[in-house]
Amino acid sequence: MATTLTSPSQARGPEGAADTLAKPKGRNPMAPHPALWLFPIPALVLYIAFFVIPTIQGVVYAVTDWDGFSPTAQFVGLDNFTTILTSDDLFRNALSNNIKFMLVVVIFQTIFSLALGVYLTKNTKASVALRSLYFFPTILSSVSVAFIWKFVYDPNFGLINTVLGAVGLDRFQSAFLGNDNQAIYWVAITQVWFHVGQMMIIYVAGLQQIPQELYESAEIDGAGRWQQFRYVTLPMVAPATAIVMAYTTVQSFKAFDLILGLGGNPPKGSLDILSTRIYAGFANSQFGYAAAESLIFMALIAAITWLQRRAVKASNPDA
Amino acid sequence: MTYQLTRRVVLGIYAVLVIVPLVVVIFGSLKTSQDLFASPFALPTNWQLDNYSKIVGESGLGVAFRNSVIVTGCSVPLTLFIASLASYGIARIPGWKSGLLLGFIVLGMAVPAQANMIPQYVQFETFGLTDSLLGLILINIVVTLPIAVFIMTGFLKTLPKELFEAAAVDGSGPWRTYRSIVIPVSVPSLSATAIFLFVIHWNDLLYPLLFIQDAAKRTIPVALLSFQGEFLTDYPLLFTGVVVASAPIVIAYVFLQRYFVAGITAGAVKG
Numbered sequence: 179m180a181t182t183l184t185s186p187s188q189a190r191g192p193e194g195a196a197d198t199l200a201k202p203k204g205r206n207p208m209a210p211h212p213a214l215w216l217f218p219i220p221a222l223v224l225y226i227a228f229f230v231i232p233t234i235q236g237v238v239y240a241v242t243d244w245d246g247f248s249p250t251a252q253f254v255g256l257d258n259f260t261t262i263l264t265s266d267d268l269f270r271n272a273l274s275n276n277i278k279f280m281l282v283v284v285i286f287q288t289i290f291s292l293a294l295g296v297y298l299t300k301n302t303k304a305s306v307a308l309r310s311l312y313f314f315p316t317i318l319s320s321v322s323v324a325f326i327w328k329f330v331y332d333p334n335f336g337l338i339n340t341v342l343g344a345v346g347l348d349r350f351q352s353a354f355l356g357n358d359n360q361a362i363y364w365v366a367i368t369q370v371w372f373h374v375g376q377m378m379i380i381y382v383a384g385l386q387q388i389p390q391e392l393y394e395s396a397e398i399d400g401a402g403r404w405q406q407f408r409y410v411t412l413p414m415v416a417p418a419t420a421i422v423m424a425y426t427t428v429q430s431f432k433a434f435d436l437i438l439g440l441g442g443n444p445p446k447g448s449l450d451i452l453s454t455r456i457y458a459g460f461a462n463s464q465f466g467y468a469a470a471e472s473l474i475f476m477a478l479i480a481a482i483t484w485l486q487r488r489a490v491k492a493s494n495p496d497a
Numbered sequence: 498m499t500y501q502l503t504r505r506v507v508l509g510i511y512a513v514l515v516i517v518p519l520v521v522v523i524f525g526s527l528k529t530s531q532d533l534f535a536s537p538f539a540l541p542t543n544w545q546l547d548n549y550s551k552i553v554g555e556s557g558l559g560v561a562f563r564n565s566v567i568v569t570g571c572s573v574p575l576t577l578f579i580a581s582l583a584s585y586g587i588a589r590i591p592g593w594k595s596g597l598l599l600g601f602i603v604l605g606m607a608v609p610a611q612a613n614m615i616p617q618y619v620q621f622e623t624f625g626l627t628d629s630l631l632g633l634i635l636i637n638i639v640v641t642l643p644i645a646v647f648i649m650t651g652f653l654k655t656l657p658k659e660l661f662e663a664a665a666v667d668g669s670g671p672w673r674t675y676r677s678i679v680i681p682v683s684v685p686s687l688s689a690t691a692i693f694l695f696v697i698h699w700n701d702l703l704y705p706l707l708f709i710q711d712a713a714k715r716t717i718p719v720a721l722l723s724f725q726g727e728f729l730t731d732y733p734l735l736f737t738g739v740v741v742a743s744a745p746i747v748i749a750y751v752f753l754q755r756y757f758v759a760g761i762t763a764g765a766v767k768g
Contacts (some may be wrong), residue, residue, distance in 0.1 A: 211671045217586025218598055220579045221642055228639040229605050232616035239616060246619070258726060266624050294511065297504045308508055308674040310754055311515055316761060317746050319700035321721045322739040326518050329525070329732050335534040337521060371514070379762050403500055432609055443706075453611040460615050460707075469615050476612040483607075 239469035246465040258470035269471065271447055272455040275362045279451060280430040282366035287426045288419065290374045295381030296411065309382065313375035318374070324439020327368040331355050331440075355440060358448035365440055365449060369433055377422045384418030385411070420490040424483055431479055452478075517545050526737040533733055548737035558735075558741055560713060561720035566745075568630055568716055569698045572637035576694050577687060579638065580645035585679050587646070588653035589661060589671075599650055605643035610703055618707055627708045633716065636708070637698045645690055652686035653679065685759075692753060693760035699746060717742045 240258060244251035262269050294312060298305040315323060330337045331354035339351045355361045388411065396406045436452040441449035444458045452475045459468030525533045526548055527541040553559040587599050609766070617636065618627070626632030660682070664674045680687070702718040709715055715723070721738045750757050 210591050211665065213671045214586045214589050217671065217675070218602075221602065221646060222598075224579065224635075224639055225602055225605060228617065228620065228635065229608075229613070229642075232620055233613045235616035235620070236613050236632040293507065297508055308512060309758075311512060313758060314519075314750070315515065317696055317750050318739075318743050319702070319718050319721070321700075321718045321758055322704060322743050324726075325735045325739050326522050328735070329521070329537075330518055332732075335537070337518065337537060340537060362730065375515075376761055379758055383762070404752035424679070428609070434612070435700075435718070437521060438702070438706075439725070442725060443722065453609075454684075456611045456615075457707075460618070465615055465619070470682055472612040472615065476609060479609055481606065 208263050227288070236469045236472060239466050240473050241306070241470075242466040244466040246460075246461045247463065252464060254466070259474070262467075262471055262474060268447075268450070269452075269455060271452045275449065276431060276451040279366050279369075279433065280362055280427060283369050283430040283433075284423055285378055286425050287365070287370045288422055290370060291377035291422060292381050292415070292419070294374065294378040295385055296407070298378070299382055299385040301386075305358060309375075309379065312378055315372050317375040318372075320433075320435030321439045322481050323372050324369065324436050327371075328355075328440055331364055358446075361441070361446075361448040362451075365433070365436060366430075368440065369430065372436070373426070373429060377397050377426065378424055380425075381415065384415045389471050390412045416490065420487070423487050423490075424470050427482055427486065428479060500729055503511070514710050522736045523569050523764060525733050526740050528733050529733060530733055540555075544550035548733050552734060552737045552741060556720070556724065557712060557715070558717070558720050558738060560754070561715045562715045562741065564630060564714060565699060565717040568633045568637065568694060571697050572641075573691055573694045575634070576638045576641050577691055580642055580690075581679070581683065581687065582675065583642075583646050584649035584653050585675050587650050588656075599646070602680075603647045606647065610640060614703065614707055614730055624670045628711045628758060629708075630714060633705060634707055636704045637701065640704075641694055641697060645694065648690050648693070649683065649686055652683060656682065685756075687747055688753075688756045689763055691760070692749070692756045693763065695749070696757075696761060 241253060241255055242251040243254050243258075298309050298312075318326075329335070333339060333351075333353045333356055336354070338354070342348060342351050352360070354364045383492075392410050392414070393406055396410050401409065431451075432453060433451065435444050435456070437449055437451055437454050441454075444450075444461070445454050450458075452471070454472045456468050456475060459465075459471060519539050524539070525537070525540055527544050527546070529545070532542055583602070587595050587602075589595075590598065611661075621627050621632050621636070624632075626635060660678060661674060664678050669677070700718060701716075702722065705716045705719045706722070709719060721742050724735055724738055
């Protein structure tokens with residue numbers, strides 16, 4: 179072992195010889211130790227065995243009609259994909275719900291978290307306290323958040339309808355989740371409540387890095403508050419916006435727990451999104467079909483993330 | 498002037514929107530259903546802990562709580578250990594090979610859980626790891642390894658190279674350097690990552706839902722979700738479940754707030 183370890187530094191020839199720091203032992207201590215290669219091995223073994231291989235296995239299932247327990251499965255080629263993309267109304271419904279959900283969450287979560295971040299940029303005592311408060315919901319489990327909001331939205335005893343009734347605004351009372359046209363939007367609002375504080379923290383980090391001089395010179399130039407926000411804050415905080423939007427988008431596709439908590443398991447059609455649809459396929463022993471749905475789901479997330487990244491790059495070359 | 502006014506109003510309204518539901522839940526867990534429906538915002542008229550004794554005993558939340566403690570108690574330190582080993586190796590391996598290794602592992606962050614859960618289920622069932630807490634520990638480690646490695650490698654790469662070189666000159670091998678240099682200097686990064694993992698592992702619903710059929714092996718989020726059917730309109734009991742399920746994380750948040758914010762934000766930024 180010792181001889182093989184000496185060879186690299188010897189092979190260096192004159193340079194190695196000139197290296198006065200080289201220990202007489204032979205191996206150059208400045209060079210990374212070969213045993214460093216052993217350190218990633220446990221992680222790699224677990225990752226390859228239980229993550230990479232199943233992911234590849236998923237592609238194999240996707241071209242079969244496997245039900246999850248039969249010893250054999252029929253190879254069906256791209257049939258699953260064709261069915262999903264052309265004639266599966268349940269999938270289309272879930273996709274459309276997912277897109278509605280994503281749009282509402284991304285728009286509102288980005289705007290609210292930016293507004294809160296701008297208001298709480300300074301590290302005053304009050305700001306720090308409010309930040310901790312707003313961040314708080316993020317640490318709860320989705321199921322807990324779902325149960326809290328189940329009561330907020332309860333048509334008979336819920337908080338919103340109680341308050342509306344008490345102030346005489348009964349006509350705005352709603353069935354909320356019971357109303358199929360609106361249900362997904364109410365879940366989206368819950369999602370915003372759940373995670374806006376987390377995104378606010380990302381904005382605060384970005385906002386605190388904006389040099390104060392920019393605002394001072396803008397003020398000298400006669401820019402009002404709105405103009406300062408429009409021409410200083412917004413462009414300077416674009417990298418944070420990119421992160422917030424990308425994260426929120428991915429999060430909105432993964433909103434599995436919240437949907438199950440608010441909509442039941444399995445959720446009704448008006449609350450079905452892609453991840454719950456895939457889970458339903460799994461629960462109904464359509465493993466091959468659900469695996470194909472998973473691949474489409476993954477491709478969709480990848481495409482949206484890629485498009486967003488391009489859009490942010492195009493709008494802000496420095497980001 | 499109007500700016501300050503708007504700011505106060507917005508911040509005030511949002512504070513109310515966060516606090517009120519939480520207060521209603523805590524008070525609600527101490528009320529009867531009638532009391533809750535009659536005056537949801539009021540303090541409980543007669544404080545009663547029946548819901549708590551009921552939920553821990555009859556509903557099996559006590560067992561679920563124990564299971565969650567076992568699973569999270571094992572999976573968080575193990576993930577940290579395996580990920581920190583890998584991160585140290587990756588951060589110190591020279592040249593493109595390090596980037597390749599990191600890229601390969603981090604690619605896992607782009608694969609949503611719902612995309613490979615089905616083959617994972619099949620695999621775990623084959624190995625007899627469904628309906629087992631060990632299986633949950635393993636899957637927690639596997640799915641959070643990529644992000645943990647990403648966060649920690651990022652941190653270790655910011656350390657000066659001289660730190661490692663000095664150790665090597667003093668005759669410290671990589672294992673000793675890992676134990677006596679990497680771990681001590683990484684405490685802030687490890688703590689933030691630990692909190693991040695704690696929140697994910699403790700709150701995870703998907704994998705226990707997928708892997709666990711046996712009620713005795715349920716973790717907290719699954720047990721909580723199952724109340725939905727069992728106690729359909731019994732909100733005080735649901736709220737009690739929420740309070741019990743959230744208690745460990747809330748207590749940790751009160752004391753380790755800084756790490757929560759750092760950890761969850763690092764996870765978001767890098768995820």
